[in-house]
Each structure stands twice: as structure tokens, then as C-alpha cells.
Amino acid sequence: MSHGHTEAHGEHVPGVPEESRPPHGSRIDAYVDRYAMRARGMIASEVRALFAVASRPEVVSLAGGMPYVTALPLDVVGELVADLVARRGPVALQYGSGQGDAHLREQICEVMRLEGIDAHADDVVVTVGSQQALDLITRIFIDPGDVVLAEGPSYVGALGTFSAYQATVVHVPMDEYGLIPEALAETITGLAATGRRIKFLYTIPNYQNPAGVTLTAARRAEILRICQRANLLIIEDNPYGLLGFDGDPLPAIRASDADGVVYLGSFSKTLAPGFRVGWALAPHAVREKLVLAMESAVLSHSSFAQLAVGQYLATQPWREQIKTFRELYRERRDALLTSLEALMPPGCTWTRPGGGFFVWMTLPEGLDSKAILPRAVNARVAFVPGTGFYAGDEGSQHMRLSYCYPEPSRIREGVRRLAGVIREELELRDTFGSVTNRGRSGVDTPGPNLA
Numbered sequence: 253m254s255h256g257h258t259e260a261h262g263e264h265v266p267g268v269p270e271e272s273r274p275p276h277g278s279r280i281d282a283y284v285d286r287y288a289m290r291a292r293g294m295i296a297s298e299v300r301a302l303f304a305v306a307s308r309p310e311v312v313s314l315a316g317g318m319p320y321v322t323a324l325p326l327d328v329v330g331e332l333v334a335d336l337v338a339r340r341g342p343v344a345l346q347y348g349s350g351q352g353d354a355h356l357r358e359q360i361c362e363v364m365r366l367e368g369i370d371a372h373a374d375d376v377v378v379t380v381g382s383q384q385a386l387d388l389i390t391r392i393f394i395d396p397g398d399v400v401l402a403e404g405p406s407y408v409g410a411l412g413t414f415s416a417y418q419a420t421v422v423h424v425p426m427d428e429y430g431l432i433p434e435a436l437a438e439t440i441t442g443l444a445a446t447g448r449r450i451k452f453l454y455t456i457p458n459y460q461n462p463a464g465v466t467l468t469a470a471r472r473a474e475i476l477r478i479c480q481r482a483n484l485l486i487i488e489d490n491p492y493g494l495l496g497f498d499g500d501p502l503p504a505i506r507a508s509d510a511d512g513v514v515y516l517g518s519f520s521k522t523l524a525p526g527f528r529v530g531w532a533l534a535p536h537a538v539r540e541k542l543v544l545a546m547e548s549a550v551l552s553h554s555s556f557a558q559l560a561v562g563q564y565l566a567t568q569p570w571r572e573q574i575k576t577f578r579e580l581y582r583e584r585r586d587a588l589l590t591s592l593e594a595l596m597p598p599g600c601t602w603t604r605p606g607g608g609f610f611v612w613m614t615l616p617e618g619l620d621s622k623a624i625l626p627r628a629v630n631a632r633v634a635f636v637p638g639t640g641f642y643a644g645d646e647g648s649q650h651m652r653l654s655y656c657y658p659e660p661s662r663i664r665e666g667v668r669r670l671a672g673v674i675r676e677e678l679e680l681r682d683t684f685g686s687v688t689n690r691g692r693s694g695v696d697t698p699g700p701n702l703a
């Protein structure tokens with residue numbers, strides 16, 4: 253029984269050699285009866301197995317949310333890093349503080365000012381990407397069975413973290429204007445009636461991953477009011493806020509409330525994820541817990557990475573670079589939207605993001621994105637099935653399409669391939685009925701680029 257997951261289903265993943273298949277899934281695990289309870293929640297995500305396939309050059313990947321770091325002046329970044337080691341090596345290569353480099357924390361406050369946040373560097377904790385901030389926050393607040401509210405759909409990496417700490421995620425619906433305040437209020441009331449303990453609301457207000465929608469200013473105020481009334485902490489996760497295509501960014505929710513919001517930011521999309529520098533801005537008491545949790549997790553973030561980011565912000569035109577990214581992603585968003593418009597069969601609908609990386613597509617009735625995926629990969633295009641973005645069984649009629657990484661011409665080609673597959677699926681549906689159980693997916697084992 254040393255076969256990989258795909259074999260366990262008796263099918264081969266099209267175009268994936270045996271040796272490149274993920275070494276997880278249905279292998280017998282000799283330690284299965286020894287894992288802690290929390291390890292049961294550590295289940296690979298939708299995207300993991302897919303990545304082995306989608307990263308092949310012949311596949312147009314509309315799957316992973318990888319920032320286009322090639323647009324950075326890489327030679328300049330290289331010089332900056334070399335200079336850093338030469339001039340400040342003894343500091344850059346030494347342990348640092350659990351809270352993060354003090355100067356970088358001040359620079360982070362300057363970045364947050366662009367979204368109306370007036371913060372003090374003392375309340376910032378530098379983390380290993382905002383992903384680690386999510387992990388630390390969950391570690392601090394969640395006991396097994398506690399409820400976390402999150403948009404439906406929501407970021408797969410956050411859902412994985414919540415699951416690892418045995419939280420119960422309750423989704424709150426969105427529409428094109430973001431999280432629906434009335435639905436939030438109803439969910440809070442409904443849960444209160446059952447005596448369940450809600451620990452926080454997790455929300456991605458800007459260019460949401462995966463839905464691509466943005467919470468309007470009026471709704472931000474309303475959601476804040478609802479949470480304040482319910483004494484509910486908000487975790488505002490905002491890695492895409494500065495990547496809007498039209499006008500200035502909306503003020504963050506945190507801009508209106510310093511006590512009821514933990515704000516998470518990241519340099520992954522405005523600079524590069526390889527530095528792994530993100531942060532949490534938290535109310536004072538929470539910040540202290542975060543530092544302790546940070547120290548127990550990693551002692552301190554990499555001084556080298558923090559100083560490199562600090563040096564970049566101090567010496568490079570970073571606002572201009574963000575503009576460059578925006579223009580680039582806008583062009584790719586346009587390429588995706590215009591080709592969806594031109595090529596997708598009737599019955600498909602999708603969101604129109606004003607920034608960020610993602611479009612959320614809804615398939616015609618009776619089509620199942622997970623069942624379609626192996627055929628799409630066979631046609632050399634990849635996406636993420638919608639089911640990965642829910643804690644439960646929802647999402648099968650949806651898919652996430654990322655436009656951040658492929659060139660516009662490749663995006664058009666990817667959509668052409670995908671539209672062909674969906675048309676075929678519609679023909680099959682009309683001949684044989686629903687596709688849900690017609691053939692098992694070999695790539696349905698979940699897993700990383702959780703981006």
C-alpha cells in the first residue's frame with residue numbers, strides 16, 4: 253500500500269509522472285494513532301496536489317496567487333542585500349527582538365497611514381508573513397470548538413490555520429459589495445441563541461481572496477458597529493489593500509477603531525513574498541501576547557529579512573513600485589475579464605475585482621468545478637475549485653481564477669482552453685445529467701500554494 257493518493261482512486265492524473273505526485277494522501281501512516289487531536293484538523297488544501305501539475309510550463313495556471321516578482325528591479329534588490337551584509341552584517345545576521353526591528357515597525361506605520369491608520373510602532377509585531385500573524389492570533393484566541401466567523405468563501409490559508417487549532421468556522425455570506433452586514437448580525441444572534449462562543453470575525457475587506465470583491469465604506473462602518481455591539485473582535489486581513497486599480501484605497505476598518513480590531517498587513521504583494529515579512533497591529537494587551545507567542549514559535553523573525561525590507565523602503569521608490577504592480581495587475585485583470593466575456597458559455601458568471609489577484613467564477617447549474625479540474629489540467633489550464641475556500645462542503649459550483657502571474661496573452665489562452673472544457677461539460681451534462689460523480693479527480697487531494 254505504498255501507492256500515492258491518485259492510485260488509491262484507481263486513476264492517473266493526466267500528464268503527471270508518478271514520481272512527481274505528492275507523497276501524501278492515502279498512504280498508511282504508522283503514527284496515525286499518536287498524533288495530537290489538533291493534528292486531525294491539519295488537512296491538506298485544495299491547491300496542494302494541483303501545484304505539481306500547474307507549475308509545468310505547458311499548463312496555464314490560473315490557480316496559485318503568486319505575485320509577479322519579476323516586475324521588481326531585481327538587480328537593485330540584489331545590490332541592496334549585498335550592501336546590507338557588508339555594512340550591517342553583524343546586526344543583520346544576529347538574533348533580533350521578538351517584536352521585530354524597531355525601525356521597520358516605524359516604517360510599517362508609514363505604510364499603514366496610506367489606508368488611514370494612525371498607529372504607534374509599539375503596537376506592531378513583525379511576523380513571518382501575515383500567515384504567521386494568523387497562526388499566532390488563532391493560537392492566542394482559539395480553544396477547540398470556539399467559533400470563528402469568516403466570509404464565505406474565505407482564504408484557504410486562514411481556514412487551514414483555524415482548522416489546525418480546531419476552531420469551528422461559520423461562514424457569513426458576501427455579495428458584490430463584500431460581507432453582508434444583515435447576515436453578520438443574524439449569524440451572531442443565531443449563535444448567541446445556541447450558546448456558542450464566537451471568538452472573532454475574520455475578514456478580508458479589500459479584493460478578497462478568493463472572491464475579488466471589496467467591502468464598501470458604508471458597510472465597513474456598519475460591520476464595525478455590529479461587532480462593537482456584540483463585543484466581537486475583528487481580524488482585518490489586508491494584504492491586497494494597496495493594489496487597487498481605481499483611485500485611493502478605502503480607509504481600513506482599523507482606521508476607525510484601535511481597540512476592537514487586529515489588523516494584519518504584509519509586504520508579500522507590495523514587495524515580495526520571499527522576504528516573508530508581514531505584521532500584526534494589535535490592541536496593547538493582545539500585542540503583548542503576540543510577542544510571547546512569536547518568541548515561543550520562532551524566537552525572532554529573521555533580522556536579515558527585516559533589515560532588507562527596511563532598507564528597501566528607506567532607499568527605493570516603493571510607492572512607484574506599487575504603482576507598477578497595480579498597472580501590471582490591472583492589465584492582467586482586463587485580459588481575464590475581456591476573454592471571459594468573449595469566450596465563456598452562457599450561464600457562467602464572475603466577479604469584477606477592482607484590485608488584487610482574483611476572480612470568482614460561478615458555473616452553470618449542474619457543473620462541479622472539482623470534477624472538471626482533471627479535464628481542465630488535461631487541456632493544460634488550471635484553477636482552484638471553489639470547495640477549497642469553505643470549511644464545509646460548499647463551493648462546488650465555483651472556481652477561483654488568479655490573473656496575477658501569467659502574461660496577458662497566456663491568460664487569454666488559458667481562458668480559451670477553460671471555456672472549451674466547460675462547453676464540453678455542458679454538452680455532457682445535457683446528455684447524461686449532472687457531472688458531479690462522472691469520473692473521480694486524481695488531483696482532488698488538497699494542499700499548498702495556499703496563496
Ligand code: PMP
Binds near residue numbers: 384518
Ligand atoms: N491573507 C490572505 C488573504 C492571503 O491571500 C495571503 C497569501 N496569499 C496571506 C494572508 C498570507 O500572505 P503572507 O504570509 O505572504 O503575508
